[in-house]
Amino acid sequence: MLLKNLSLINYKNFEAKDFDFDAKINCFVGANGIGKTNALDAIYHLSLGKSYFNPVATQNIRHESDFFVIDGTFEKEDREEKIVCSLKRGAKKIIKRNAKAYERLSDHIGLLPLVIISPSDRDLIIEGSDTRRKFMDGVISQSDKGYLQSLIKYNKVLSQRNSLLKYFAVNQTFDATTLSVYNEQLVEYGTPIFEKRVAFLEAFIPIFKEQYAVISGGNENVSLNYESKLIDSDLLSLLEKNIDRDKALQYTSVGIHKDDLSFKITDYPIKKFGSQGQQKSFLIALKFAQFHFIKELAQTTPILLLDDIFDKLDENRVAQIIALVDNENFGQIFISDTHPERTENVVKNIHQSYKIFKL
Known part of the structure; x- marks a missing residue:
């Protein structure tokens, strides 16, 4: 399974942004606060119907805007799934699959499997x-x-x-x-x-x-x-x-x-x-x-989101992680990092095609 493209309107810090993705590895790089994690969260939102980082839905609407729209095209088992997630202040969130709205948002869970790894996962321990x-x-x-x-x-x-x-x-x-x-x-x-x-x-x-x-x-x-x-x-x-x-x-x-x-x-x-x-x-x-x-x-192979995964890890553990994702068991991967050079060095060691998005 893969995400072919993503369109954001008024989602978090994005006023309007479009992405066309590589089938294997996609990297969002740039300074802190520029929106790298927000881009990953938009993908998570499309797959699981909610933000990974902010459970208050309206707080994912860009400041001084009245709504957000996340629009993406997935390819799963040789068919396309067009998913649109939208929220207007004062109204209920709507998720549409191929132009048809779900009656229950929970019915969307499981259609587009996804796994995210993020620094906020430390909450699981603490x-x-x-x-x-x-x-x-x-x-x-x-x-x-x-x-x-x-x-x-x-x-x-x-x-x-x-x-x-x-x-x-x-x-x-x-x-x-x-x-x-x-x-x-x-x-x-x-x-x-x-x-x-x-x-x-x-x-x-x-x-x-x-x-x-x-x-x-x-x-x-x-x-x-x-x-x-x-x-x-x-x-x-x-x-x-x-x-x-x-x-x-x-x-x-x-x-x-x-x-x-x-x-x-x-x-x-x-x-x-x-x-x-x-x-x-x-x-x-x-x-x-x-x-x-x-x-x-x-x-089906879930999409994998790696948010700032290489921070606070020594080179040996980074190498072990790269070895894990550098095989046919993994499908499409999205990475965020504050260090463009580090990211490029990492993905070059993974023998797959890739795109780097500088935000």
């Missing part, structure tokens, strides 16, 4: 469990539409149950029958989500370890573990056992929305004991594993 769950859910959702719909339904029921718990507290009342209805719905949607996460990680962890071994030269031992109370108990039992706690807290304290991933290097948390280079290598290995996992399930 932030809370919500960030790591989103990563896991995002990978699974790109290849499993049923999973995404179950997740949407689970979160809706969770919100309703939390509202009910607050109602109980404010009105000093309790209705076990109504609460049990929400419990059953959480079990209905949550149990398959848990089972799919377990199956996903069984397949994903070996790929991740293999990728890290290549990047690090095989000198470091890393681990990735799933932490969930559902491993030792079913969800209904957990909900019933924790009802007094939930009433006191006024929210649902157990369930798949509390699951986490633990990241370790030589059996210690990488957040505390990993160097900057080790943490970056860990994150790149995670994303390369995501790439290979999605590629196998989707039966």
Whole structure:
């Protein structure tokens, strides 16, 4: 799969900009703040229906403008997919596929698989469990539409149950029958989500370890573990056992929305004991594993976005990354960098065609 062209109107710092891309490697180079990452984010936005860097949709509209339009032509399995994503202030975002608007934006997820590697990925290590769950859910959702719909339904029921718990507290009342209805719905949607996460990680962890071994030269031992109370108990039992706690807290304290991933290097948390280079290598290995996992399930090669990937890495690790992408397993790659010379030297070592866009 590849992106042939991209047109931006009022997207972030771009007033109007058109790009025609190479089928293999495309590099955005220039000073900080010039829009390199914004160009990558526009590609991400077209593929997944949202910004990778700013979840507030209207903040992606250029200052003093009323709307943005992102327009791109993809080629997938010998057919063209024309995707237009637009947003007007005060209105809902619209995504059109071949001139037909989606009724639900979530239906677009998975059509155009994509993986991004960015400095902001460090949030996966330093932030809370919500960030790591989103990563896991995002990978699974790109290849499993049923999973995404179950997740949407689970979160809706969770919100309703939390509202009910607050109602109980404010009105000093309790209705076990109504609460049990929400419990059953959480079990209905949550149990398959848990089972799919377990199956996903069984397949994903070996790929991740293999990728890290290549990047690090095989000198470091890393681990990735799933932490969930559902491993030792079913969800209904957990909900019933924790009802007094939930009433006191006024929210649902157990369930798949509390699951986490633990990241370790030589059996210690990488957040505390990993160097900057080790943490970056860990994150790149995670994303390369995501790439290979999605590629196998989707039966198409995802687009790969590398945002400032070569910063804070020593030459040896950069060389290992170049070796990874310099083979037939990868399709179209987009790179951003502040150093044009470094970028050119890097892509010359990858034996593929390329274009450099100086912004």
